[in-house]
Amino acid sequence: MLTLSRRFAAVAFSALALVACGAAGDGAGTSGANPSEANADGELGHVLGQADAPLTIIEYASPTCPACKYFHDTVKPTIEEKYISTGKVKFVFREYPLNEIDVAAYAMARCAGDDKFFDVLDDLFENQEGIRYAAQNGVVKTTLGAIGQRHGIADTATFEACLSNSEIRQALADTYATSEKWGVEGTPTFIIDGVKHNFQGEYTTAEGFSKQIDAKLAELGAQ
Template sequence: MQTLSNSKPGKKKINPEIKRQKNQERLEKERIRQRKTMRNLIIGTVAVIAVVVLLIVFIPNNNNTAGTGAAPATFDYTQLPVKGKTDAPVKIVEFGDFKCPICKQYNEQIVPQIEKDYINTGTAALYFSNFPFIGEDSKTAALAVESVYHQKQEAFWPYLDAIYANQQDENKEWATTDYLVQLAEKTNLGIDSAKLRQDIENKTYAKQVEAQYDKGEALQIPGTPSIFINGVQYTGDLGDYNALKKAIEQAKTAAGSEG
């Protein structure tokens, strides 16, 4: 597998075959997690039944929101796209892959609730970090969003939403340069589409994408989406908003006590 950027001097080069095998193992585990989470998201759409099901099935997950007790991970938030106020006491980082079906579900069903309850009130800010592991065109999509972000930061989130909204089969290579450029033009982002194409083809932001991927590897994330709340990995069920909300509230309280 071709890496996104040349290795830095003194940096140990990862064997591409080993990296490919690791991604295959992670992808298989991710598909298992996706099936579970997708089921829970579907259940969550049935309001009255969902209350009963969440109480019976998912309460155990509510106690599994604080990670392993290890020191919180650190992020250079200034280098990541952000939705919300940068001085918000709660910072939520999502590692995502644009070919991941659960990332699409999370973005369309859970993020709007976080936005309503926490981002719009100034309590939380949402950050995005690329973790392209499903296919080669996952990297292409990551390069595209980085280009858009560096051209016009406020266009990043509409473009992210557009890619997820038009997501295709994860087992097919669909996130091509042509497709991503055409989608950007169709979304009316107000960016230079010729530059977007050039950035994708020249891998202009490969270094940034590779750094984000390496960060996820260093944190040993199981797949996508993986969420960190104030540096603490959220290990509960992403399909259970009540459990996620509890974790955000805990982070808000902790941040308040530290301040």
């Protein structure tokens, strides 16, 4: 059984919104594998956009990370409108849990079903402050359970079953393991055409991120 401890509250929300969560420090902004290896991880993750889009962007993120919420609320909508919905970008979201609450939240999102994963994720980010408050007061499972109920996880027994489901736990572990190849050290982290980019500089604004995508699409002859 998963234990959701109060100690999460003391560390998970200490960073400012534009500081990547769990980051190792002032490391290089880009690194990683050769672009030819961009899809070598298989199909792990949750996909938005067309499978044959010319550019693939992978995001590793945590639902309790303020920087991830900032990206989700402020930058991602522009990417969805300009690139994902137009068939230019395939966006792959991969779970990168930073704490016990992340594990529970992601297990619940997977349990809701593939077609509801992003709906649950939106709900988690929208209620991040409420999850923070619940963690501080030792009632985070109740808060997560209420979110789950809005997405078809009807009762406490079903919620508990989601948290203890061995197949879901293994899927989360397998997805997390892919981050080792890319050297992911904090969230959010992006893999764009096989190159790792940390959440800093131009990648913290919709305009800057769009500029980087445009440059890569032009390089690929797909703009």
